[in-house]
Amino acid sequence: MNTWGRGIRLSIFGESHGKALGMVVDGLPAGESIDAEALRREMERRAPGRDALSTARRETDAVEILSGIKDGVTTGAPICGLIQNGDARSGDYDARLRPGHADWTALLKYGGHADLRGGGHFSGRLTAPLVFAGALARQTLWRRGIRIYGRIAAIGGVADAKTPRDEAERQSLAGLRIPAFGDAAARMSAAIDAARAAGDSVGGIAEAAAYGVPGGVGDPFFASVESVTASLLFSIPAVKGVEFGDGFRLADLRGSEANDELFIERGAIRSRTNHNGGILGGITNGMPIVVRVACKPTPSIAKAQRTVNPADMTETTLATAGRHDPCVVPRALPVVEAALALGILDCMSAGPPEAQ
Amino acid sequence: MNTWGRGIRLSIFGESHGKALGMVVDGLPAGESIDAEALRREMERRAPGRDALSTARRETDAVEILSGIKDGVTTGAPICGLIQNGDARSGDYDARLRPGHADWTALLKYGGHADLRGGGHFSGRLTAPLVFAGALARQTLWRRGIRIYGRIAAIGGVADAKTPRDEAERQSLAGLRIPAFGDAAARMSAAIDAARAAGDSVGGIAEAAAYGVPGGVGDPFFASVESVTASLLFSIPAVKGVEFGDGFRLADLRGSEANDELFIERGAIRSRTNHNGGILGGITNGMPIVVRVACKPTPSIAKAQRTVNPADMTETTLATAGRHDPCVVPRALPVVEAALALGILDCMSAGPPEAQ
Amino acid sequence: MNTWGRGIRLSIFGESHGKALGMVVDGLPAGESIDAEALRREMERRAPGRDALSTARRETDAVEILSGIKDGVTTGAPICGLIQNGDARSGDYDARLRPGHADWTALLKYGGHADLRGGGHFSGRLTAPLVFAGALARQTLWRRGIRIYGRIAAIGGVADAKTPRDEAERQSLAGLRIPAFGDAAARMSAAIDAARAAGDSVGGIAEAAAYGVPGGVGDPFFASVESVTASLLFSIPAVKGVEFGDGFRLADLRGSEANDELFIERGAIRSRTNHNGGILGGITNGMPIVVRVACKPTPSIAKAQRTVNPADMTETTLATAGRHDPCVVPRALPVVEAALALGILDCMSAGPPEAQ
Amino acid sequence: MNTWGRGIRLSIFGESHGKALGMVVDGLPAGESIDAEALRREMERRAPGRDALSTARRETDAVEILSGIKDGVTTGAPICGLIQNGDARSGDYDARLRPGHADWTALLKYGGHADLRGGGHFSGRLTAPLVFAGALARQTLWRRGIRIYGRIAAIGGVADAKTPRDEAERQSLAGLRIPAFGDAAARMSAAIDAARAAGDSVGGIAEAAAYGVPGGVGDPFFASVESVTASLLFSIPAVKGVEFGDGFRLADLRGSEANDELFIERGAIRSRTNHNGGILGGITNGMPIVVRVACKPTPSIAKAQRTVNPADMTETTLATAGRHDPCVVPRALPVVEAALALGILDCMSAGPPEAQ
Numbered sequence A, B, C, D: 001m002n003t004w005g006r007g008i009r010l011s012i013f014g015e016s017h018g019k020a021l022g023m024v025v026d027g028l029p030a031g032e033s034i035d036a037e038a039l040r041r042e043m044e045r046r047a048p049g050r051d052a053l054s055t056a057r058r059e060t061d062a063v064e065i066l067s068g069i070k071d072g073v074t075t076g077a078p079i080c081g082l083i084q085n086g087d088a089r090s091g092d093y094d095a096r097l098r099p100g101h102a103d104w105t106a107l108l109k110y111g112g113h114a115d116l117r118g119g120g121h122f123s124g125r126l127t128a129p130l131v132f133a134g135a136l137a138r139q140t141l142w143r144r145g146i147r148i149y150g151r152i153a154a155i156g157g158v159a160d161a162k163t164p165r166d167e168a169e170r171q172s173l174a175g176l177r178i179p180a181f182g183d184a185a186a187r188m189s190a191a192i193d194a195a196r197a198a199g200d201s202v203g204g205i206a207e208a209a210a211y212g213v214p215g216g217v218g219d220p221f222f223a224s225v226e227s228v229t230a231s232l233l234f235s236i237p238a239v240k241g242v243e244f245g246d247g248f249r250l251a252d253l254r255g256s257e258a259n260d261e262l263f264i265e266r267g268a269i270r271s272r273t274n275h276n277g278g279i280l281g282g283i284t285n286g287m288p289i290v291v292r293v294a295c296k297p298t299p300s301i302a303k304a305q306r307t308v309n310p311a312d313m314t315e316t317t318l319a320t321a322g323r324h325d326p327c328v329v330p331r332a333l334p335v336v337e338a339a340l341a342l343g344i345l346d347c348m349s350a351g352p353p354e355a356q
Helices: A036-046 A103-110 A117-122 A124-143 A167-171 A184-197 A225-233 A247-252 A329-348 B036-046 B103-110 B117-122 B124-143 B167-171 B184-197 B225-233 B247-252 B329-348 C036-046 C103-110 C117-122 C124-143 C167-171 C184-197 C225-233 C247-252 C329-348 D036-046 D103-110 D117-122 D124-143 D167-171 D184-197 D225-233 D247-252 D329-348
Strands: A009-014 A020-026 A064-067 A079-084 A147-155 A204-211 A239-244 A262-265 A268-271 A289-295 A305-309 A314-318 B009-014 B020-026 B063-067 B079-084 B147-155 B204-211 B239-244 B262-265 B268-271 B289-295 B305-309 B314-318 C009-014 C020-026 C063-067 C079-084 C147-155 C204-211 C239-244 C262-265 C268-271 C289-295 C305-309 C314-318 D009-014 D020-026 D063-067 D079-084 D147-155 D204-211 D239-244 D262-265 D268-271 D289-295 D305-309 D314-318
Touching: A009 A124, A009 D009, A009 D020, A009 D063, A009 D079, A020 A124, A020 D009, A020 D063, A036 A124, A036 A329, A064 D009, A064 D020, A079 A124, A079 D009, A117 A124, A124 A147, A124 A329, A147 A167, A147 A184, A147 A329, A167 A204, A204 A329, A204 B247, A225 A239, A225 A289, A225 A329, A225 B225, A225 B239, A239 A247, A239 B225, A239 B247, A247 B204, A247 B239, A247 B289, A262 B305, A262 B314, A289 A329, A289 B247, A305 B262, A314 B262, B009 B124, B009 C009, B009 C020, B009 C063, B009 C079, B020 B124, B020 C009, B020 C063, B036 B063, B036 B124, B036 B329, B063 C009, B063 C020, B079 B124, B079 C009, B117 B124, B124 B147, B124 B329, B147 B167, B147 B184, B147 B329, B167 B204, B204 B329, B225 B239, B225 B289, B225 B329, B239 B247, B289 B329, C009 C124, C020 C124, C036 C063, C036 C124, C036 C329, C079 C124, C117 C124, C124 C147, C124 C329, C147 C167, C147 C184, C147 C329, C167 C204, C204 C329, C204 D247, C225 C239, C225 C289, C225 C329, C225 D225, C225 D239, C239 C247, C239 D225, C239 D247, C247 D204, C247 D239, C247 D289, C262 D305, C262 D314, C289 C329, C289 D247, C305 D262, C314 D262, D009 D124, D020 D124, D036 D063, D036 D124, D036 D329, D079 D124, D117 D124, D124 D147, D124 D329, D147 D167, D147 D184, D147 D329, D167 D204, D204 D329, D225 D239, D225 D289, D225 D329, D239 D247, D289 D329
Parallel strands: none
Antiparallel strands: A009 A020, A020 A079, A064 A079, A147 A204, A204 A289, A239 A289, A239 B239, A262 A268, A305 A314, B009 B020, B020 B079, B063 B079, B147 B204, B204 B289, B239 B289, B262 B268, B305 B314, C009 C020, C020 C079, C063 C079, C147 C204, C204 C289, C239 C289, C239 D239, C262 C268, C305 C314, D009 D020, D020 D079, D063 D079, D147 D204, D204 D289, D239 D289, D262 D268, D305 D314
């Protein structure tokens, strides 16, 4: 099912080498002024071909808005955004199953009917509609005082030694191609270059944080902020792990270290630390929400790998010659931020009527 | 929202110190023989008070089935299972917010109306209905050739050095209180004891694996097996991280290391390794599904912690004197297995009609 | 699937002759004082055995609340209400398919595994949980200024000649066993008696109306107030038709007759007539919401009917000797009112966050 | 919310005078050959401007398929169909609220932000995507032996005296502009002409029937075939009533008349009559499914009506001069058939896995 959400509803569609891809998002408030230039900038962050770090394929990620926005303001009707597929060279692909890709499982599920040119509906290109929907959500959140930031915590085994302490430090990374502190960015960049030179690829860890989310958002159990957001994050093709707050590191701590002690600040309850990433019992506590995702390395590599040709059920090898990112993490980061924005907005968009 | 699922539907209800708690599960096939003794055993695995490792509170986790099962066979109607709350000593709890608990966020969301005695609806006790629903799902899966196993990968900083290579190794851990290999179990047990002695608690990592899941289950994007399962796993109160296959370790690998190469075995496509945990593009490939979750340490500890009393908005301290697990991981493991079973069954229970 | 709702979630479970039946409702606001006596009165309206008009079976429709309400106030957690099955004489039923009942389709769907004693999960008794959920919703709506009324428009071919002109007229029918104007109630009662005397049954039309619903509730298309409410109304076993406003009579009118002309009353836009039943384009306009449902006559009758015994696939006859209502309309009316309450509350419980 | 369905998912988007409108449908089986010419014919049935009976506006209802179909075969990925808005003359519309339209409720809900040119997102033009989705569903059903037919039962107070007895009689109406028996079509056409001449409009009753639906489809209660289908039918702008089988006429019958007696035909259980319209307890019984909807007369009429101008909150009058159908029933009929097809397919597309 390619529909997500409860308070808001998001549908995505399209294939990598089809006519067009896009999304329909429903449930945004009416009367929101949309900053088209900010939307374009978000799309640009995910778009390939910006520099030597990413794939040479030059996609046109310009979004044409077909409905739901009139004179730059949301109408309350569903918003459809369309992205034409311009520069698709299907000749780059063949029938052999690419290891690490969905070619194999698409074959199992759709029995040869899937359009797998360029990864088809499974392509990372389908994250473009996610970024667009997230950018819309982000503007809606921004107007309610909620700011979202992203950073790269690790690439190719190179971890950023510094963890941002506050919003200002997160903001200081804005606009960087690899938003990491100190020399970490340069070392991550070197790791990507080394992988490319070796005909190989690297993965990494992307982090997003939301400031200004009011307390009391989310539900216990199935509609916890974690459940809702993770269901979207695990939709991103490369993501194989998701953690909130200190995540897996909490497994090594003692309770006295992991608990966030409480105090009173200007009449409000606050916690001194934020090991729980702003969420307790599935519900926000007003502290920053922090989420990290593990991205696996790009499966398409120039190195030869053993695989199978399902056409004649023979074993063979495959060295992917196409235009591929040696590292998707910088381009995945805006997708992760988009998912966090959508997760928060979805949780804020459902609930009982206020007493009158 | 306390309802989960698409192909199947699960509702849970109840509070820790209320009359009863339970679940309604809908969408199981009619005509399934239910092994009541196996259900009871699963409930027993999660129940507290079994030994010195867990809380001294003796809950009665006996489930009374009110509907949907007749003469030991599912009828196709929704199954309601009820667990009476017997041994609740509310005197153990007071108004001070327990750091690391949902007391704070429940206050923010429900404005003082939540029943927070014993953690109320946020209590880990609510995982009992999850285990029951999972045990039903498990029997349905078993009949279709799908077996689920659990193990503890780490507790309190003690990691199991061994990773199971095959189903037999996973099966060898069945029935162990701490299902870990070699001396890891004893060392984990010692870590728990040390934490208890210090008035503290420890967290850990639980792992579940499913064998025999056919290829082609799940959907790309929002209903990926990862998305569906993670949304349930993040409903478990202590869980702060979820990873599939090699998860966060994939972030450090190169593509040539992370990709699972393919070959042909007895006429079927298989992969030599399983770094992707049996899922590619959100869809199963027939390899074992592997998922790991990070459990934070039990928030309730005997050590004094700084906190707030919201009744008079004063800062204070709290040392939890109640009966609490110093480590929830052994009891969380059957919950994780239940979530995996429900996630897989849900993905198998939706789809287009077969052509005729 | 036995789960309904978007803004609120309702699950029902149970079989007519099982241990118990009940419901779980989630999404009601926290902090609502629940009037237990009013709940009891609503349950009593639907309960059988009150007088000679209905079945002689004396069910105990007392609801035990297991969760979600503490000291008479909603906690925000899901509310489970349980109704024990006391007086079930399964001996009254046999294997022959009862014409007009779901016995046949249950056999087709569940292949003999369904518990069909007393109608099983298909029994009209399952409307008791609906009434309970609706009574909860009703109290929540009442606190927001919304009042719901019911009347019987026709029974056994006897139509009430009068259509209520305003709220006071609707209110004047409250508490009547057959809420109809003038001598219509007596004539309807006579039609029921005549049917019973003939070993037969009659159907009828129940109407519910909601006053005080604010304008702007509902969505165009799939979550229209009509769509949401009708999906619940068509869940009621006997209902075969649903119409809003003037409904099917609109098919015979001209546009100039059917349109509701607008004017200004105390600064607000109002319509002079209400042919559209308070809903335009799926969204409320502030006028009373009016809905009518057609109930088919009780399928269980004493007259012999031709049918099939699926045990040996023989044709046979069946004369139902059990305790059955010759007319379900008076007991269906509170179910219809409950469905309308739930439909409105569901539509009011979903939407984007307010701008701040 | 503009998303519908459980087993399949349908999203629609667009406004009457926006750039384009369309739909995304997800959950159709992969590998279905799509007959593009049959799709085009279905769209043509709903399209305006075909003859003197309907509006003079010439819309281009050609659907461009953007995804999910490759070489005429479904791929399993979501299908997006786009309809460009060509011939929109916004000058025909002004700010005065059109009685009977959603202008008023859109104002209440969206506070002046809705794009109401030509009815905007509330326009009957949004039924074009529904017809397209239904035409896709219909081809999927056809391949599984299910045939859907439509007829007009009444227009402007002229009822068709004949009720079709079998599939052949329903089929005999195919292709007629007003599919009614004998001279009914001519009399209905005259009623439309008379209304147009009077600057007025008429409503009517459309009926759809499905043959070949297997028994056992649907669920009791909330996912009954009636609930699922009605939720979609009540999304159609003009629909104010829905009935299955004999519907409201059942309210006047006795049980002995309304029950469908059973017998055995070629080894299968069948009913002699079909008062219940092929559905008992929400589940199909293998008999034809029959549904009827009441369409209100077109609200846009040339006659002057009293209304309100919300811009200055004054009372005024309005005589709609635009191009409007005096009767939408012939064009609504394919929409009703589409909704029935989607309802059935949705119910067939959810369920537990088969035992193996």
